[in-house]
Amino acid sequence: MPFIAPAIAAIGAAATGIASFVGGLGIVGQALLGIGLNFAVSALRGDQKQEPVSGTQLQVQYGADRPREVAVGLVAVAGHDVYTNTYGASNKYMQKVFVLSDFPVTALTRIAVNGEWRAINWGNVEGRGAQVTGFEKDVLRIRFYDGRHTALQAAEFGEHGLVGSSNPAGRWTADHVGKATSFVVVNARFDDEEMASLPQFLFEFQGAPLYDVRKDTTAGGAGAQRWNDVATWEYSENPIVQAYNYERGFFANGQLLVGKGVPVADLPAAPWMSAANVCDESTPTRSLRYRAGALFSTSDGVTHSDNLAPVLEACSGGLFYLVDGDHPIVGANQPVVATLTDDDIIVGSPRQFRAKRSRSDLVNTVFGTYNSPDDLWAATSYDPRSSAPALAADRERHAKALNFGAVFVASQASDLAEAALRRARYQASETVIVRPRWIVLEPGDWISLASARYGTRTYQVVGRSLGALNANGARNVTLTLDEVGNGIYDSSVVIPERPPRISPGFPVRLSTLQGFIAYASQVTNAAGRALPAITVQWDLIDDVTVDAVVIEYWKSDDPARRIQATFDRASVSGVVAEGLVPRTSYTLQGTVVTNPPRNTFFSAPQIVTTLTEDLAAELADLQEDIQEILRFGPESLARFEELLEGLAATIATTNVVQHSEAENANASLIEERTTRATETEALARRTDGVVAELTDVATLATGTATVVETMEGRVTLTEEGLAVAAERQEIVESRIDSVEGVNLGQANALNSLSTSVTQQGNSITAQANLISGVQATVGEVSAQGLFSTQVVAGGSGGSVRLALLARVTAGSGYTQTGIFLDITNGVGTVLIDANRFIITDGANPNVFPFVVQGGIVKLAIARFQQLISDNGKMLIDGSGGTISIYD
Template sequence: MRFIVVIFIALALLAGAIEPARALPIGAAIAGFIGLTGTLATVVGTAIAGAIGIGFSYLSQTLFGKKPQQGVGGVSGKLQSGGALPRFFILGRAMTGGQLRYGGTWGEVDNTPNAFLSMVIKLSDLPVQGLAEIWVGGEKVTWNPAATPGGNGVAIPEYRNDSKDHLWVRFYDGRQTAADSLMVSKFAGSAHPYLPTRVGTGIAYVVMTARLNDKLWSGLPQYKFVVDGIPLYDWRADSSAGGDGAQRWTDPSTWAGSPDNPIVIAYNIIRGIRFAGKWFFGGQTVAAPQLPLSTWTAAANECDRLVAAIGSGTEKQFRAAGEISLEALPADVLAELMKACNGRLAEVGGIYKPHVGAAGSAIFSFTDADILTSDKQSLEPFPSLDQAVNAVTAKYVEPGEGWVQKDAPPLYSLTLEADDGGRRQAVDVDYALVFSGTQVQRLMKAARDESRRFRRHNLPMPSYCSIFEPNDFVAWSSDRNRYSGKLWRIDAVQDLANLNSGWTLTEVDPSDYNLGALTPIVIAPTLNLPPAAQMIIDWSATPVTINGDEGSQRAGIRLAWDPNVDDVDGVQFEIRLAVDGTVILQSETDRYDAGAILISQNILGRTQYQARGRYRPASPRDTAWSGWLNVLTPDVAEGMTQQQAYELALNTNDARGSMQELQRQLDEVIDRIALDGAENVGADYIQRAAIRGDLVAAIQQVTQAYIAGDTAIADQTTAVNVKADQMSAGGFVKFAATAAPSGVDVRFQIFLNAGSVGTPNWKEAGMVLDIVGGVSRCMFQVDKFSIGNGATNVVPFAIVDGVVYMSGVVIKSSNSVVQLDLRNDAMIFTEP
């Protein structure tokens, strides 16, 4: 006699994780799975009438009181330590806190012994595809798997403090052939040596090295790791198995990626997970023919089918990932995988067939006339209210919140509650291997709606119906029950003594998988932010002249800050050259309460510097540097003022002619502004200079508006000057206007010079436009002048009082040629 049912998860063959595969009584396996005991459990194993109910969804099973198994999937976010820890591995991309296998301190920094803490943390007892993320203290940090490790490993930039690294990572994926060199070098001679034989073949692990710092760590550093798990075989990428690709079951090196497809994972567990040819977890004697690829491919493809995500875009319909402990039974792991895809796994005479998602098409249609009348039929139209599920709450793993368990948006229906007598019958489900907030909502709705397909039939069917199996879908037209092509799922098949078959049917509806609107998932911040670093208050840097004995002077900088703060015992400061950022002074003062300090060490006159500072805290905490402040020191080599230093930069011995005149005018401006009795003075004086050796670059601008006696005066002058050794170039632009009862004047001047003074390459050029005494003038000073289009006709010239002095020039007019003659040094224009 044959009694075949859908076990969902259940492979009696896999009930033992460390024993050879063995068959258990199917009825007992089912009864134990759905939580039935006593007389009903016996009936389930012996007669088809008792098979009603074995098709209950996992929501109904949860309602009956079935508790989640321990050690199945989920996230282990805490570091485990101790001598007797279970072995584990990672499926898909999942987080683990790992297991501490070795730890110790070493090294000395700044006279501090044992300044570094190195911890060897196991991530998996099987080789993995990679380390995807690192979380420190509840915060995701920057981890670049492709970076080249330094002596301590790959530095984590978030833990770079005071320009020094404080955290490093060295990762091994389980395929390493030598022990970690850092651990061997630091601990080979310790009381508990880390020997070169500690290769950890097949074990994925990290070495986390932290430089201890009270500002960064309170106690031991806390780590979590997101791992791309073990590679698995996907027959769909095996051309020898009807797929497309180079993967082969007999050659694990061809397996690619760390699949998160629940059906692909289930296939590998049923056939058995091995390392280096040795069995590790799952089935031990299941052969490929026991898993027909047609049904497994259909189920795997259904998992990979793209569906709409919240907002925009798509995602795979069903995915699964998690940390699997070897303490878990393979059947329990399979149960979680089936929950992750609303899947059903049937065992038919040692053949395993899955079904995922919505109901399929009917492969057989029958009527009342096909049902045998010689055996009893039974119908369960509705369960008791205690067995009806109308609300679902659930937990899943949320990567956006640090891979911790999160409550999914609850699924309620006032309509269903009214149908159930006005009460809410809620089931809380732990989706331990699900890490998508949208996927869990699809699972919740489909499972709830499917659980409310209440009608179940036990039917005696003729012998030709014995070819059908659990998870097959059939259509039934029944006048007696008023069914017209109604779709049913076969949940159990029993061989009867007369060679006929007994079916257990459960009504199904593909619309159960019509999702409707998804609820957006609100992701809470995961940043574990330390207290903000304290900024220095009222930081300033100003140039000063420091007077010495016998009239000597030195250039200096005055640094100042607000001293009225708590938990501060000093101020640190840095001075650097503005031109290239070279730091020329790093120091600190204990007299933070003075609020200021004069700095002259390494300070040169007439030099642009930048200064920054920060408080030095009395207790271990972070303080922040101020921004860099610019400060130009005075040139006190000859007792000059800061203003004179600018003038020197702008007016070197290489400046001649009108540049000297400009300087004289600028001096008059400054002196005039300082005169006692000046009225309504508005002036602005801006200067910039950079000097290094023989290189000088300077710019000066004076803008003024003032009243002198009965005259209103306004002018603006901009001058630039550069110098390199004996070569210099410069110029100015000036615009000035005066107004008095006696008259008005206005003048615009441009002057340029370049070259080396006293040599033939020294050149000057200038132009003046003015209106003085009611007469407008234009005056030039240049070596060459071009008239017309500028292509030719370039000659020496001079213009004085409206007279142009030239020689040998022909000017073309529009209709004739104008002949130029020189008469008494004057140019006369005549028509030929």
């Protein structure tokens, strides 16, 4: 791979010829960051542009044309792949070189191989490097260069080194040192069981050693660190220390690699030391309050603000650019440095006060992600933070994301989100003009302002300017103030919530029916018949845009079938009766119709059970149901006789497969097999039977015995859809015919099973039938016994109909009795069809306590509590022993 050598040469020249990101922005460029910038709060307000600058780089980078990156704090990267080499017998070994950072780093802590963390055994080092644990065989080793080296390790010139094993020789030479660049050499030995292919890597390491001004005696601190001696620097996860180093810049051989290059004179040590000390404080859940890990980048479009934002967000911090230089501020409550009153404000000067943020700036819920080392440094959600008092005050959720690209501790991310949320709940702001003596106030200071009109509040100075000479004097100071308080970082402090501004009310327009109720009642038709009804009521409507009231109702167990009734808007009640049946549960709801039309909705449903109607009307309606059930008996008998008549046709069309014949007798076995398959039909049918026939030579009467079994299955495709049917029939018949062919006597028994499923569009109907019957006929007298069942499912529900029927026919008349069981439309019925219906206990054959005969109920003996006449005018009280008659 000859194209790799130029890339490695570029690494070797990093210390002497790297074109860097532009250094200091100068006074104007620095001002672009804004006075009083707090990155976390700005992100919540939507002011801060969120760039993909963070402490992770999970995708491998390729090619020589890539931005410089300097890692600080604890970070993880997949690395920059700059070299690949295979060597050994059958190219059994592979070398890879991954650049971690374009600046020295402190330590390589662990490595993830194919998504699983592995430790590095630095005590087991040989020619291929330190052993990566977790494998049964010695298949993976690494060598680590922290960037502070001046030459290649001796191992690189051995059998498994970059120089010693380069293939072909000379691809990697002693000149490819990679000074000031931290990188890892991976050596993999291919093995069919554990290393069949090169795995994916993720390297976790401690970033650059950093200069800490607190540890430099010559800068006002205490320690041996010196800015001009990198060897004295130490690894640090302190966000302010990281930001300080970025401000001064990262250099190699006098060249600025990354950072601003701000002179030390513009970075006063005292505020930087103070802010760094706050980051190193402990909390109840952490030994260090704020920690960070980031990759400072020179990628196109990435500004100094983009690089600093993740680090300063990690400590809820910001930068203020003052006359004496750049000042940091960190997430902690600040002391109040001054107290102002109305007397300090220039009388007659313009004053702007806002007690509450606009709705677009409100935040009451914060969520987001941090970099989780346990999850391979993936962006992982921290516990979202929300404020119940804020939600109540805002009357709706205002959620914003706050992603921490340089935070790798979950509790820290949650605390930062909580602080940012609480900071946003201090909502007041002011712009005031005060007397010249307050020129001493600086952006970032916390002050107290007591106002007779607006109350006493604590503010942070976020802007300051001097005024020109005018009628109010010269050098007056304009202060821009944002409300703050100790509640930002102290959750025990209650932040007062201010109710939102409520706009003047608009006319109330109804969107549903108010005060809707319903109850059971009755109505009387023209014939004087009492029918069930439901009375509905609602509140008086004074909305002039309402045209009408609509009531919708349905059987509670059949919501698909709904009825609507419309009433005038001026009414407050109405009666619905259409389609109602007695003693049935109905659900009702109401709404309004408006002009001009607008969205409306139905009121809460009301459930009502209808009353009964008078007995005569109820029996009249019941008569139709009874006739419908009774029709099932004759229909079943007709089907029974139809099947019997089909016997002769079946025998005539089947094949005789075996036949025996004598002078006056014959016997046959019959059989038929039919199959057919077309584009619109599939059919299979089988018929088996026996026929035996014998003639009496004396009387010439013929006796015939027949048994036939038929099975058929059919599937048909029609324009409406599929029709599927299956049938099985068993028929036995015995008969005697005269010499003239007149039937003298016949007995039949039949058992028929049939099923069908039909499809019509999206509707499916399934039906099954069973008929079992016997019949005996001599002359004009016929006796029949039948059991028939029909079940149907589909459409709007299901039904079951069963008949146990007996009939004797003599001439043109017949006598019939039967029991019918029926379930239709959710109503179960037991119907007995008889001339005489008797109930007896069988113990006393002389006593029949309950008899129905000739349509009259006869009771031999009965006990009752009350008997009421149909018109309600006569009452017999069986308990009290009275008879009452009313006019």
